Structure formats: C-alpha cells, structure tokens
Amino acid sequence: MANQWRGVLREYADRLDISDATPIVTLGEGGTPLIPAAALSARTGARVYVKFEGMNPTGSFKDRGMTMAVSKAVEAGAKAVICASTGNTSASAAAYATHAGITAAVLVPEGKIAMGKLAQAIAHNAQLLQVQGNFDDCLDIARDLANNYPVHLVNSVNNDRIEGQKTAAFEVVEVLGDAPDFHIVPVGNAGNYTAYFRGYSEELARGESTKLPRMFGFQATGSAPIVLGHVVKDPDTIASAIRIGNPASWELATAAREVSDGYFGAISDEKILEAHRILSAEVGIFVEPASAISVAGLLERSEAGMIPRDSVVVLTVTGHGLKDPQWALRTADGSDVKPTIVPVDTAQIADVLGLIRT
Numbered sequence: 001m002a003n004q005w006r007g008v009l010r011e012y013a014d015r016l017d018i019s020d021a022t023p024i025v026t027l028g029e030g031g032t033p034l035i036p037a038a039a040l041s042a043r044t045g046a047r048v049y050v051k052f053e054g055m056n057p058t059g060s061f062k063d064r065g066m067t068m069a070v071s072k073a074v075e076a077g078a079k080a081v082i083c084a085s086t087g088n089t090s091a092s093a094a095a096y097a098t099h100a101g102i103t104a105a106v107l108v109p110e111g112k113i114a115m116g117k118l119a120q121a122i123a124h125n126a127q128l129l130q131v132q133g134n135f136d137d138c139l140d141i142a143r144d145l146a147n148n149y150p151v152h153l154v155n156s157v158n159n160d161r162i163e164g165q166k167t168a169a170f171e172v173v174e175v176l177g178d179a180p181d182f183h184i185v186p187v188g189n190a191g192n193y194t195a196y197f198r199g200y201s202e203e204l205a206r207g208e209s210t211k212l213p214r215m216f217g218f219q220a221t222g223s224a225p226i227v228l229g230h231v232v233k234d235p236d237t238i239a240s241a242i243r244i245g246n247p248a249s250w251e252l253a254t255a256a257r258e259v260s261d262g263y264f265g266a267i268s269d270e271k272i273l274e275a276h277r278i279l280s281a282e283v284g285i286f287v288e289p290a291s292a293i294s295v296a297g298l299l300e301r302s303e304a305g306m307i308p309r310d311s312v313v314v315l316t317v318t319g320h321g322l323k324d325p326q327w328a329l330r331t332a333d334g335s336d337v338k339p340t341i342v343p344v345d346t347a348q349i350a351d352v353l354g355l356i357r358t
C-alpha cells in the first residue's frame, strides 16, 4: 500500500505539545514539495528551491498552524473559533472547524480579500462578516471577542498556530539534509517568519542541522511596517494577503532577524507582479501575488550582491495561484490578456500555432 502522509500533528507528534488526549483534527496538511527552481538558479547563481505551500488542503501554509490550533481548541472544549483574516486564515479556519464539527466566525476587511478565499470560507460554512475596516481593525475586534465571549482565537497570536507552522522548517531540513543558507518568506503578521525561525532553531538544537539559515522577509512597499519601523495606518498593496499595517508577531520576528543575521525588505507591487510572471511562466508554479514576493525578494537581494554564488536558498511560496487568478490575465503593461479566437479548422489552427506540415 502507498505511504499516506498523516498530517503534521501525527508526523511530528514527538515535537509538538500534544498528547493522547488531543483530538487530531487534520485534513492531511504538510508534506509539501520542495521544488528545485532551475530558472531562478540560472538568474541568481544560487541553488534555489521553492517550498510550495499552495499544495496544502486549503491551498495555503495556514493549514499547518490551523490543524494544531483547532485540535487544541477542541481539546479545551471550544465550540467556536474566531479569527481576523486577509483571506487564507479564514479559509483554513473554516475548513478545520467544520471538519471538527464546531463553528468558525471570521472577520475580513470588506472588499479586500481575494474571491477564491471568500468562496472557501463560505463553502466551509463559516459565519463570515465583512468588516468596514482593514485587517488590523479586524484583529483588534477578534482579540476583544475572544477575551470577553466564549470563542477561541485562532490567529497567530495564538502560539499553537506558530507551533504547527514550524513543521515546514523540519520538512526542509529533512529533504536537504541541512538547513539552507537563506530562507525567504513573505511577511504580513510575521507569524510564518517566526515559525520557520523556531523550526530551524529546534533542528539545530537537536543536531539535525549545522546552522541557522539567514531569515529574509519581504513586505509590500505600501504595507511595510517592519521595514519602516512604525505602524502603517492605511496599508495598501495588490498583494491583499499581506496588506497588514501592525503585524501581530512584530517583536518575535525582530528577535529572529537579529539572531539569524536576517533581513527585512520592501518590494513594489510592480516587482511583485513581475516575479509572479517569472515563477508561473519559467518555473511552472502558480501562486498568489503575496507569495511571489519571495521570488521578487530573492531577485532584488541577488542583484544587490547579497546572495553569494552556490548558496542554498529556500523560498516559501505561501498560497496557491487559483485563489486569486486575475493577475495572470494581465500583461506587463496592465492591459488584459486576450486569448486568440480561432474557427474549428485544423489548417488554420496549425497556421496560428506556427506549425509547418510534416
């Protein structure tokens, strides 16, 4: 019989704070591919791998943390979970809550989340409310509700989320046989940056790896509080997943940057979309815009001479392109892509395709 991946709680049971009493709420998350990206290696001279987190059950890395957070919530007797979200957390919370037979309430910024994610939360039976504010407002209210009402908070301020997400670093070390020299992630709340750092630190402490990677995180220019060093009141970027002005894990991430000799940088929306095209058209991996910032960050740091030749670099791409596909249908100059229309005629189609009869 084929080996079936059992989800991160069962695969890493000895490295997470769970017991025989913990009900394991899983959709089989984790075990995602680490894909060598020859086109990015050719562009940079580094050995580049892409950790494709869009391959998780709801199409984003959030599932790693959500299996842990919802399992622990159910163990604690919770009947309802709540989160604020730019889209992916709400999709994941909705799926794991309904799988566990409990309710998910999700608060999202009105009109500011991708259609695929909105559809997921609704499909998975969440109580979805569009709040007339931004993500940071939604998180304030979610925390307030969890403090004063019988709902369990599953945003990444809940440490169970970070714990589940750290398993991605375990997988990288297992596949490469060591930690990479650099690990690059998109940054919104900086929870994932914090989680990878924790995972790599634990691998080093166990002797499974010989080093910590330098942790590089990227925010969109219009939404770059950590880079600027202050809260951004009206964050703005086409990468809606990371339109966050006051990151929840700001302090933990800053500490992780210090210890790992890491870096936080800002990338323009234009460069994000350019990287999005490179990843889909040259590597064959389709991601949402926020995820493409890892690729843009690599290219920017490489051009700045900060990535030595032959360095091993892992990029996490956090969410699947099918969640927010509209960006692929735009050309570089911003106009719509118009697929060519042809009649039902082999010869004419061959002609349009530039094929010459053999």
Ligand code: AN7
Pocket (backbone or CB within 6 Å): 060, 084, 085, 086, 087, 088, 089, 090, 156, 186, 187, 188, 189, 190, 191, 192, 193, 241, 242, 288, 290, 291, 318, 319
């Ligand atoms: C695709 O869903 O915050 O720095 O509410 O969806 O750990 O926040 C999403 C974040 C990167 C940033 N890439 O991760 C939410 C939410 C994608 C994301 C991030 C998010 P963090």
